[in-house]
Amino acid sequence: MLPRIQPIAPKRIQAPFDHDDFVYEVKMDGWRCLAYIENGVCRLISRKQNQYKSFGPLSTALAKLAVQNAIIDGEVVCLDAEGKSVFLDLMRRRKANAILYCFDLLWLNNEDLRSLPLIERKLRLRQLIRASRNRSLLYASHMERHGVRLFQAICQQDCEGIVGKYKRGTYTTAPTSWVKILNPLYTQKRGRQEIFENFRTKTEPASTVLNSQ
Numbered sequence: 562m563l564p565r566i567q568p569i570a571p572k573r574i575q576a577p578f579d580h581d582d583f584v585y586e587v588k589m590d591g592w593r594c595l596a597y598i599e600n601g602v603c604r605l606i607s608r609k610q611n612q613y614k615s616f617g618p619l620s621t622a623l624a625k626l627a628v629q630n631a632i633i634d635g636e637v638v639c640l641d642a643e644g645k646s647v648f649l650d651l652m653r654r655r656k657a658n659a660i661l662y663c664f665d666l667l668w669l670n671n672e673d674l675r676s677l678p679l680i681e682r683k684l685r686l687r688q689l690i691r692a693s694r695n696r697s698l699l700y701a702s703h704m705e706r707h708g709v710r711l712f713q714a715i716c717q718q719d720c721e722g723i724v725g726k727y728k729r730g731t732y733t734t735a736p737t738s739w740v741k742i743l744n745p746l747y748t749q750k751r752g753r754q755e756i757f758e759n760f761r762t763k764t765e766p767a768s769t770v771l772n773s774q
Contacts, residue, residue, distance in 0.1 A: 563597050571739035577712035584703040585711045588722040589646040589662045591638035599630040619659045622697035634665035664701035675732035716744045
């Protein structure tokens with residue numbers, strides 16, 4: 562049986578930075594989860610250790626990966642035609658279009674990978690996704706060293722932010738080297754609390770999903 566793992570929570574900082582020992586990824590706007598794949602079944606588990614049960618098509622697609630077992634860290638997202646995450650599409654129940662934006666591989670074929678350097682785990686993750694040709698999986702590409710440049714680019718494209726990670730770091734929750742820098746002008750954040758409240762009052766299933774985060 563696969564172990565239950567607490568996902569790393571990036572620490573928020575105010576300004577981007579450059580560092581030779583860091584890699585930087587685009588932060589997608591969705592729901593964080595760990596995908597547990599075992600015995601032909603995939604369970605999507607939230608940060609609060611609750612199971613997402615409303616992403617059936619995505620779970621089914623991930624269960625088809627040619628692995629004995631695996632644990633993938635990622636974000637459930639819906640993308641527009643330009644490849645940008647659209648949070649409201651998750652709220653509007655367009656769950657058939659949801660994919661998993663994958664940024665770490667913690668377990669593969671009975672091997673615990675958490676003690677490996679991040680850059681090695683990402684290499685194995687990329688190889689797994691490439692070999693699978695599974696359109697429900699999107700590998701989180703990264704930029705080395707140039708966090709400021711990436712942050713400027715995502716702000717110009719109205720994306721949520723970036724995440725910086727020590728490239729030789731192991732997967733440990735405390736202390737963690739993961740940091741996030743958010744775009745202060747990100748338009749999809751406007752009025753989000755009101756949107757949550759509207760969905761809570763209109764539909765109980767949506768409330769259940771929100772409370773599981």
